[in-house]
């Protein structure tokens with residue numbers, strides 16, 4: 456994605472999704488915007504739960520929305536938090552993301568303007584994928 460305008464749209468979608476984050480326990484609000492390879496954008500936010508393990512991260516919320524809409528290949532995800540440093544996806548989200556797009560580019564930004572870019576293959580160098588299952 457070389458188009459700066461597309462990146463700006465992704466950032467805006469992630470910022471808007473973060474506004475809807477449900478984080479009454481951690482107060483750590485996260486927004487995500489996942490870009491399908493055709494350019495369609497799927498937002499996500501973290502949704503916590505009083506039964507703490509039932510909560511879901513913003514990235515997985517975005518993946519679930521995209522898959523429900525029929526999308527399975529993605530090029531970028533933007534993550535927004537108000538942390539001091541850009542936040543990488545957690546281990547569970549890395550695993551869920553690699554199921555669909557091992558070459559995903561992850562752009563993490565803070566509300567203060569810091570930015571870090573990773574490739575998913577850098578964050579999860581030896582992934583367990585569908586090809587790891589012996590019957591496939």
Ligand SMILES: [Zn+2]
Nearest residue numbers: 512544545548
């Ligand atoms: Zn996560």
